[in-house]
Amino acid sequence: MKDAATSLGYALLGLLHQKEQTGYGLQRFFEDSPMGIYSSSPGAIYPALKRLEKNGLIEGTLHETGPVQRSRVYRPTAQGTAALRVWLTRPISRREIEIGMDELMLRFAFLGLAGEAAPSATRDFLEDFEQEVDSYLGELEHVRTELAAKEAGFHPRQALEGGIQTYRAHLRWAREARTSFEQGGPDE
Amino acid sequence: MKDAATSLGYALLGLLHQKEQTGYGLQRFFEDSPMGIYSSSPGAIYPALKRLEKNGLIEGTLHETGPVQRSRVYRPTAQGTAALRVWLTRPISRREIEIGMDELMLRFAFLGLAGEAAPSATRDFLEDFEQEVDSYLGELEHVRTELAAKEAGFHPRQALEGGIQTYRAHLRWAREARTSFEQGGPDE
């Protein structure tokens, strides 16, 4: 089965699951929400929508919004929903922890769209996330002792420290999210 | 003047300022250090080195490492040093705070290479960073109240919370780094 390939693709697919929209509507949403990090320009969004449609994950229909003007409203297909779920429930890799944190957060933000699978997918996500981040933190701390031994300069050591603090924040977040999920109940 | 254009370009340029190296040596370094997030494959590194050389920022010389084998050792040119400093001391933009955190951390890690300008560049960097992150945090917190008002679902709210916690960690890092810099002295 085809997938949406890029973070932007999944961002669009997920947003269209919440509300069918036009390219312009999506563009507006990106502009004035923190999800803007996944896009920036119509030059990325329109081609991405075309690709999703070509791969059968979304479907666009023309609407007349005025006497002359037309707009193309997209909504997900059954295949699109299936592809989204595959992505939402896919295992978390070490590589994503290192360089794909943004996409992981995007996935989490959409995890509620996983239907019946959502509760267990949420638990799995948070557990795997916690474990992978913890393991990566161990490695970063090891590098830190190496840098100290090498008497590396202030700047690289401090930059590494920033990375460590950031991952510690991720770890705390995952633990709190898990608690909050178990207490508040999966729904709401 | 030409610049190194991409994060990978600057990563290579900075590393070559610390020690002249071959493409393979750089590849190794990326593989077993957290700087690996800036590269992954020879398919990125070798072309990037070629570009840097073409733009006059680095210079490669052939060395015979064996009877037959050769390796190309790169080192920065004067122009390369100048380009690096321009990049190191360039103002921090809002956009970089939102989506360019990795490159900002890379910059900080190399700030010691800014020569006489390093102490003031470090202070400027940390002050600007702190201010921009703080301002962005304000915006994220505003979005959080909006999401609460809209009674958005658990997952998006929690994902946003993760972003907020991460930026808070960045903020704490910058403050601590500043203190540590002023106390420990710029050198070492």
Next chain:
DNA sequence: GTTGGCATGTAATTGGTTACATGATTGG
């Protein structure tokens, strides 16, 4: 003598960026 590390690269594909281009509609 063969495995694994040293060493360098290319090719195809893909997708993002910037900038441009066009026109309709709404509100003041």
Next chain:
DNA sequence: CCAATCATGTAACCAATTACATGCCAAC
């Protein structure tokens, strides 16, 4: 009537990814 916003797109350029391809050298 004019500005802003709605709405959709294209084109040139650039760089990364994956996978492939080649061969040397040292050590066991």
